[in-house]
Amino acid sequence: MKYGFSHRVRYMKSSAVRDILKVVNKGDVISFAGGMPDENLFPVDAIQGAFNKAITSGNKALQYGETEGVFELREQLADRMAKKGINRHPDNILVTSGSQQAIDLFARVMFNPGDIVLTENPTYLAAIQVFESYETNIVAVDSDDDGMIEEDLEEKIVRLKPKCIYVVPTYSNPGGKVWSLERRKTLLALAKKYHVVIFEDDPYGDIKFDKASSPPSIASMDDNKIVLYTSTFSKTVVPAMRIGWIVGPHQIIRIMAQAKQATDLHTNSISQHALIHLINDFDLDGHIQSLRNTYLERMHVMKDLLEQVKSDDLSYIVPKGGMFFWVNMPKFVNTGELLKTAVDEGVAFVPGAPFYVSNPQQNTMRLNFTNASPEQIKIGMERLVSVINANQYESVMQ
Template identity: 60%
Template sequence: MKYAFAKRVRHLQSSAVRDILKVVGRGDIISFAGGLPDDELFPFKGIEEAFSRVFAAGKGSALQYAETEGYRPLRESILERMEVKKGIKNYSNDEILITTGSQQAIDLFSRIMLGPGDVILTEDPTYLAALQVFHSYEANVVAVDSDDDGMLPEDLELKMKQLKPKAVYVVPTFSNPAGRVWSLERRKELVGLAHKYNVVIFEDDPYGELQFLKDETYVPLAALDDGSHVLYTSTFSKIAVPALRTGWIMGPYQIIRMMSQAKQANDLHTNSLSQQALYQLCTNFDLDGHIEHLSKVYKERMEVMVKCLTHSNLSGMSFVKPKGGMFLWIELSERLNTTILLNEAVKNGVAYVPGEPFYAGIAKKNTMRLNFTHSSPETIQKGIQSLVTVLSKNVDEQEHFFV
């Protein structure tokens, strides 16, 4: 039988990252592809104890249907943490929604905000699974010119004025894929322009706490706003564990309420046993100490990767050394197409994500994203060696060809 799918599925494709993960996960390949934290660093005992505490209370009601908005003590705990850690203090208990991971926050926001043809502005490159969601609601995704400090205000204002976007989607701190950090000035300019042109900002901050330079401060857009124009989402996936699929979104009451109604239609509520366990984790476990340890280990791995790449002297390569997060973004000789080269790399025992699917606008096909959090320093050395072998060979061939 031929099934008559809705028009919007034209935009639904399995993401490149996950398709690669599937193949790579099976073999003996070093993968810098997935956006995975290291499961050997998970707070396994902490999570186990957190669940034990919930079960020890012995209440059947802990396993009953629950409020769509989320487990109230967890919401309060997150609000407090966000105020202390991030300086976000505009939101009350009614202005936070617990979501099934921050992916669902992106999806619910798009569902209530983006109709066919509606414009949403993004960085370029940006998180590919967000692009996938925007496209699935048939939105018109437009990239704003950016440099290493964030979106360029001139282009941003021009596009706000001309295209009347519904929203701007940004990952301003340790972005995926580029690993970049917006300057404070650019953050302020974005919030200012959002107010001037009445545009909602969707701030996606899954990596913000994985910070490598202790003395630097990265103020979230939500802390620069008055509570009217910024939605802020983050998740336990990177600072605790991904398996529990628990994230949150904070923002203006009207939007959070509408998202909560969309969530009710979508999955009723987020797994509430996990929410109760995460509340226990926040309360009885040294989450800050854990994050500090995580950041230290991830920084060491990043340094190893940077060192290996620098020593390789690969012709035409450039990158910005990450100040946090999970990714290193590389630009190569313009003669290389990383999408085409992926197959050869995988055959040579190493995987990455080609840059192409991260672009909303014209893709730079000579880019790639490397994850440094899921491999040991030894594996990183070995993997980068394999990768450089493939790249060097191809650069040389191309140069030979072009001579």
């Protein structure tokens, strides 16, 4: 039988990353492809204790719950954000099934087909996926290492009248960038001037390597009028819980909660209650600090090996946080092609092209350094370096 699907199905793509992960999980391939934390670093004992408390501390926790999220968790989130200068009432917070759902619910209540979204280029793959599924037009703003460039941003706001500007300003995925304070202020000022909502996606803000403080979030400079800010516990506690949150103007959050009601009623509340206990009983900030140290060390292992192939043609930024190296290869390289050879040699990465909104650069790749151990990173990078070198040799021979 032929089924009549909705038009939006045409705009739905499977994530390149997740498709690669399916292949990579088989066999002896060392993967730098996913955006996954290292499961060996999960605080299993603390999680077990938290779930035990959640399950045995009264059966109400196992019953249907409020769509907005368990209030006590929202209070804790408000406290934690306040420490970072984002002062918001718990009523302005919606607990979501991962921050991915925050992006989806936002898109659901905001976008009509044809609406414009401005983004960086490259940007977070699964945000592109969501925006495209709502039939929006995604337009890239010219950016450099400090963030979006004012002139191009203003010109595009004025000309295109976007509904939203989506940014990952802190340890961006995939680029690993940190926006400067000045660029953050400029973005906020322009958004206010022209009444455009900013969606600040911050899954990696806690994974910082710099001793110096990173620039404040854009949300912390807003009076809760124009910035939606989302983050997650997937990178700092465990992904399997699927707990994220979003904070922003009450009017938008309220309507997103209504959309969530129809979508999945509410987020898994055993996990929400467990998280409440975890935050109360466990030194989560100490745990995050130890993750930073471990991931910083791994970043250095990867960097040391990348240096072997560094050249005028092969460049990367040394990340100040987050989970990724973003590598620009020589122009003639197609990393999609290179991946096949790499997987044969036992190493995987994500080709950069799918992260682009326009002008996909086929010579880019994203390398994750948090999921593999330092030993694996070393072996995997040696394999990758030899694949890169062989590729360069081949190209010279052609």
